[in-house]
Every structure is written in structure tokens, then in C-alpha cells.
Amino acid sequence: APARRRRLLAVVLGLAVLLAIELRWPWLRPLRDRIVAHVAGVPFFGQLSLEAWIAVVFLAAVAVCIALLGPLRRWLGQRDTSYARGFVVLLEQPRIDSALAFIVLFRAGESFLMKMRLPFLKGPGGMDDATFGFINGTLGWSVTLVATLIGGALIGRHGLRRWMWGFILAQNVPNLLYAWAASNDPATLGNVVLGAVVLVEDFGAGLGTAFFIVYLMRCVDPRHKATHMAVLTSIMSLGFTLAGVVSGFIAEAIGYASFFALTFLATLPSMLMIRWVPYLDHTRADELAATAGGPEVRPAGTQPTGLTAGGESAEKTTQA
Numbered sequence: 001a002p003a004r005r006r007r008l009l010a011v012v013l014g015l016a017v018l019l020a021i022e023l024r025w026p027w028l029r030p031l032r033d034r035i036v037a038h039v040a041g042v043p044f045f046g047q048l049s050l051e052a053w054i055a056v057v058f059l060a061a062v063a064v065c066i067a068l069l070g071p072l073r074r075w076l077g078q079r080d081t082s083y084a085r086g087f088v089v090l091l092e093q094p095r096i097d098s099a100l101a102f103i104v105l106f107r108a109g110e111s112f113l114m115k116m117r118l119p120f121l122k123g124p125g126g127m128d129d130a131t132f133g134f135i136n137g138t139l140g141w142s143v144t145l146v147a148t149l150i151g152g153a154l155i156g157r158h159g160l161r162r163w164m165w166g167f168i169l170a171q172n173v174p175n176l177l178y179a180w181a182a183s184n185d186p187a188t189l190g191n192v193v194l195g196a197v198v199l200v201e202d203f204g205a206g207l208g209t210a211f212f213i214v215y216l217m218r219c220v221d222p223r224h225k226a227t228h229m230a231v232l233t234s235i236m237s238l239g240f241t242l243a244g245v246v247s248g249f250i251a252e253a254i255g256y257a258s259f260f261a262l263t264f265l266a267t268l269p270s271m272l273m274i275r276w277v278p279y280l281d282h283t284r285a286d287e288l289a290a291t292a293g294g295p296e297v298r299p300a301g302t303q304p305t306g307l308t309a310g311g312e313s314a315e316k317t318t319q320a
Contacts (some may be wrong), residue, residue, distance in 0.1 A: 086227030095278040099219055102270055102277045103235050106212055109267035110205060111243035113175050116251050116259060117198070120178070124256060125194050126187040135195040140202040145307055147206025155214050161280050164211065168274075172267035174201035182256035212236075218279040250313025 090096065120138075121127045127135075130141040145264060154163050177197045216236070220228040274280075 001160060007267060051288025056098055079136045086224035089221050089224050090228050090231060092206040095276070098102065098273065099278055100235060102273055103216070104239050105270040108239050108243070108270065109172055109175055109263045110208070111240045112247050112263040112266055113260065115243050115247040118257050120182065120186070121194060124182065124186040127191060127194060131191050135198050140198055143199050143202045144206040147203045148210045151207040152214070155210060160211070160214055164280065165213040168271060170204035172264060174204045175264040175267070177258035179264070182260055215279065218283045220315070
């Protein structure tokens, strides 16, 4: 217990230092400047901010973990803590390397697009702050929410695989609308046309979110649900972070039209690897039950209620 408290304290202090650097506290500014000066001469990477460097390091750490799943699994297996057991169980899942790669890549195209959407609409598009806030905030948020609810309802009724390609394409194809808008004179298209492009993309993103959240839930072992969801959602966010590191450089180098076309190309790796991705037809709990030859493994407080119309397991929480 004392050792665990010391490790927890070290993590908290480390996060506090990172937060202090991020907020540019005056008494830490010399340290920040010294770190930035050491990497300023590195080609390309020297142009990155300290925050971007932190993101690159975290992404590299995830890539190393995926490449060294075997040794990492053995190392964690020697630690007798609930957190270590949760990680070991996650890493022992069949084809977990494919699942983790898919999770990182799934929203790559959208991540690049989202980082440069505001500069494009307010720059070449000539959209003012009030109009952008109304379209992207009020209307866009509402459209995304409605699409996510619709997507969740359709998946619950017919199953994940039936709607898989429809939702994935709905998320990725609208990127080409931005490429079309950028290839014309965006300012002459007007706010109505540009706003329609934004809302179509937001609706597709909502459907993609519905698919992705359901997929993440399928990867979770019910015995370590909280730990697994925390790890998987953290890995998911790395794609957004990396996009923020390089998207500005790419857009400046090749122009908005080519950049938005490139965001669609960035979606192809995740679509091409669909056939190797696990848990599209069943959940981790179903897999455990089939392996054990016993009843389905479910979290405490739930019981099976049969199958939905799409042949998928449904569950309800028992009342206390």
C-alpha cells in the first residue's frame, strides 16, 4: 500500500508539472524555454510546441506498447494489482493488436479535418465568428447529437455489422465536400453552402461516433469494464492529438484543397483493415462464454434477455 501511494503521488506531481508548463506559469517559464531551445534545431520537430512534443511522445509510447505486447503482457503479469490485472486481461484478448490499431486509425481523417476546419471557414471561407459559432456550435452540435442517437437506435435494432459500412462511409466521405469547397473560391460559395457542408459532415460524424462507441464497448471485458474503457478511449484520443501536431504544417505546404483530399485518404487504412478487426459480430463477453462453455459472462447486476432482431445479445439491469 505505501508503495502504491508513492507511485500515485509521483503520477499526480508529474501531471501537475505538465499542467503548470501548459499554463506557462512564470516561475516555470525558464524551464519551458530551456526545453524548447534544446529541440529547436531538430528538422521539422523543432517547429513543434512543447505540447505537441508531449503528444508525440505519448503516441510513440502507444506504438511501442502495441509492438511489444508480448513482453509487456509478461511484465504486467508479475504485478499483483487490480490495474495490472485489467491491463493483462486487455492485452490477452485475441487480435487485440488489430483492435488497438483500428481504434487509433478509425478517426484519423476526421481528426485532421477538425483541426483545420475553423481556419478554412474563417480564412478563405470568409465566415465571421458569429456565423461560425451558430453553424458549428448550435446547429452542428444538435445535428451530431441527433445522428448519434439515430445511429445507436439502428445498431441496437439491426446489429453493428448491418450498419457498419453505411456509418463509416457517412463519417469519411463528407471530407471530400471540403475538398470540393476548397477547390472553388470558398468565399463565393456563401455561408449557406459552407454551412450545409459543415452540417453534412457533423451528421456523418455522429453516425460514426455511434458505431465507434458501440465497438469500444464490445472490446471491453465485463470484469474490468472501467479500466478497459479508460484505456481504449485514451488511445482513441491520441489520433486527435497527433492530427493537431501536423495538420497545420501539411495544410500550409499543399493547400486546403489537397489537404482535405488527404484527410479522406487518411480514412482508408482503417477501412481496409475492417476484415481483420475482432468483435464486429460478437462482444468480448460472448467470446468468454463460448471459451468457458458456460453462461455468458456479464457484469454484476445484469441478466440476458434474449436476442434483438439483428441477432445480438441484449441485456437489462436488474432492479435492486
